Amino acid sequence: MTAQSSNQNFRLENLFNVKGKVALITGGGSGIGLMATQALAVNGAKVYITGRTGSKLDRVVELYGRDIPGQIIPITADITDKQAVDQLVQEISQREEYLSILINNAGISSQTQTTEHEDADKLRQSLFEETTDVAEWDRVFRTNVTQLFLTTTAFLPLLQKGSEQERGWSSTVVNISSISGIVKVSQHHFAYNASKAAAIHLTKMLAHEVQSSKLRIRVNNIAPGVFPSEMTAGESDEAQKNVIPKERYEQKVPAARPGKEEDMASTVLFTTTNQYLNGQTVVVDGGYVLAAGSV
Ligand SMILES: NC(=O)c1ccc[n+]([C@@H]2O[C@H](COP(=O)([O-])OP(=O)(O)OC[C@H]3O[C@@H](n4cnc5c(N)ncnc54)[C@H](OP(=O)(O)O)[C@@H]3O)[C@@H](O)[C@H]2O)c1
Numbered sequence: 327m328t329a330q331s332s333n334q335n336f337r338l339e340n341l342f343n344v345k346g347k348v349a350l351i352t353g354g355g356s357g358i359g360l361m362a363t364q365a366l367a368v369n370g371a372k373v374y375i376t377g378r379t380g381s382k383l384d385r386v387v388e389l390y391g392r393d394i395p396g397q398i399i400p401i402t403a404d405i406t407d408k409q410a411v412d413q414l415v416q417e418i419s420q421r422e423e424y425l426s427i428l429i430n431n432a433g434i435s436s437q438t439q440t441t442e443h444e445d446a447d448k449l450r451q452s453l454f455e456e457t458t459d460v461a462e463w464d465r466v467f468r469t470n471v472t473q474l475f476l477t478t479t480a481f482l483p484l485l486q487k488g489s490e491q492e493r494g495w496s497s498t499v500v501n502i503s504s505i506s507g508i509v510k511v512s513q514h515h516f517a518y519n520a521s522k523a524a525a526i527h528l529t530k531m532l533a534h535e536v537q538s539s540k541l542r543i544r545v546n547n548i549a550p551g552v553f554p555s556e557m558t559a560g561e562s563d564e565a566q567k568n569v570i571p572k573e574r575y576e577q578k579v580p581a582a583r584p585g586k587e588e589d590m591a592s593t594v595l596f597t598t599t600n601q602y603l604n605g606q607t608v609v610v611d612g613g614y615v616l617a618a619g620s621v
């Protein structure tokens with residue numbers, strides 16, 4: 327290899343190339359899913375986005391799908407339903423021969439609980455009697471954990487075909503977990519944090535089993551800190567975006583601000599394209615875990 331062709335390998339468009347890749351992003355209609363959608367589509371990927379609300383997806387296509395090198399294509403689906411996931415696989419199989427990137431991003435939060443009581447009866451009252459709803463734990467785990475398993479396993483054949491398309495490319499699953507699955511504090515929502523810890527462990531098990539089966543599919547997870555989204559900032563504005571005032575996190579995060587969409591976009595491009603990354607948790611949190619302490 328000449329020095330010149332070696333240098334060529336280091337160009338950004340070679341290191342982070344997603345041109346022509348076919349991607350599916352669950353929950354791509356808002357927040358972090360939309361950031362991931364734009365990161366891939368603006369750089370030339372064909373990105374299918376799903377969610378339960380068709381109007382959100384259509385709005386994303388209308389606003390962000392024009393005059394870009396890639397494409398954004400909406401498919402309405404509830405990914406907590408096994409049949410709906412199977413249907414999604416069929417819909418994408420009818421249109422595409424393969425899938426290169428699957429980002430399991432859809433997720434929900436759980437209600438908050440007061441943990442500050444220094445009295446057993448009061449703590450019981452707050453955690454057991456007032457706020458713990460078993461049905462909610464089920465819903466949160468079904469959305470944040472079970473669906474990662476359903477979607478990843480359902481798409482294995484299409485993902486494997488994606489790896490066979492191009493020498494040097496292994497298809498990739500990226501689960502969006504959270505620093506909430508790493509920190510020792512409950513952040514006042516036990517169900518959500520427990521579900522995100524499960525998502526991180528599930529990522530590792532899936533990565534291990536997939537490589538044990540000799541499939542060329544990488545499985546990683548991104549654990550974000552605080553980013554603006556419908557989950558963290560309420561309804562989206564007319565640009566289908568959200569804002570968190572910087573001051574709210576000045577004291578809580580060493581970076582003294584919430585995450586920006588560029589912070590998430592570069593993490594998504596790194597995680598999807600780096601061919602040597604497998605079974606890992608990529609934490610992008612402005613130092614939140616450093617400050618809060620991990621388990
Ligand atoms: N924002 C943060 O600070 C932060 C930090 C760490 C981790 N995360 C994680 O990042 C992921 C994205 O969340 P976000 O913060 O960007 O919140 P968001 O704006 O509420 O996005 C979640 C998306 O998931 C979709 N969704 C929820 N349930 C679904 C289902 N059953 N089937 C299909 N789609 C579904 C929602 O659309 P519909 O309601 O229309 O279905 C929504 O577009 C989540 O897994 C979350 O836990 C977020």
